[in-house]
Amino acid sequence: MAEERTFSIIKPDATRRNLTGQINAMLEDAGLRIVAQKRIRMTTGQAEEFYGVHRERPFFNDLVAFMTSGPVVVQVLEGEDAVAANRKVMGATNPAEADEGTIRKRFAESIEANSVHGSDSRENAAIEIAYFFSGTEIVG
Numbered sequence: 314m315a316e317e318r319t320f321s322i323i324k325p326d327a328t329r330r331n332l333t334g335q336i337n338a339m340l341e342d343a344g345l346r347i348v349a350q351k352r353i354r355m356t357t358g359q360a361e362e363f364y365g366v367h368r369e370r371p372f373f374n375d376l377v378a379f380m381t382s383g384p385v386v387v388q389v390l391e392g393e394d395a396v397a398a399n400r401k402v403m404g405a406t407n408p409a410e411a412d413e414g415t416i417r418k419r420f421a422e423s424i425e426a427n428s429v430h431g432s433d434s435r436e437n438a439a440i441e442i443a444y445f446f447s448g449t450e451i452v453g
């Protein structure tokens with residue numbers, strides 16, 4: 314276990330329902346510190362690049378449309394084992410499979426509109442953080 318950083322997004326279904334504060338409280342209760350945060354409207358180009366690994370999947374165009382449908386809150390989270398800790402508090406991609414007490418179980422509307430994104434590895438976390446934040450915007 315080590316101190317590390319991960320990248321998080323509060324997705325448009327959650328900002329639309331004014332859930333930013335409640336989701337941030339769940340992240341903080343899980344031991345994660347929000348060391349950078351901003352609310353943005355993703356462009357189509359940003360969403361296509363961000364989810365580029367899913368380009369060949371049938372849900373790709375819908376996913377890009379969803380991620381650009383409203384504001385998102387992009388965040389850098391810091392803490393012990395932050396990548397795994399965040400994935401744990403997020404819950405499974407499909408809210409029907411998410412554990413009790415997770416953000417997706419509590420708030421997700423569907424497998425697509427599932428309220429939050431979290432990096433799936435330390436390597437991807439570094440790439441995703443650098444895509445949205447400059448070093449001076451992150452204050453640990």
Ligand code: ATP
Nearest residue numbers: 367372376405406424425426427429430431432433
């Ligand atoms: P994220 O990458 O957003 O943190 P994840 O790692 O749990 O979520 P991925 O498999 O990386 O899930 O899928 C990325 C996103 O694409 C999901 O969060 C969801 O919004 C959407 N998605 C995944 N699978 C489906 C599907 N079968 N139908 C519709 N949308 C999907």
Ligand code: MG
Nearest residue numbers: 430431432433
């Ligand atoms: Mg993913």
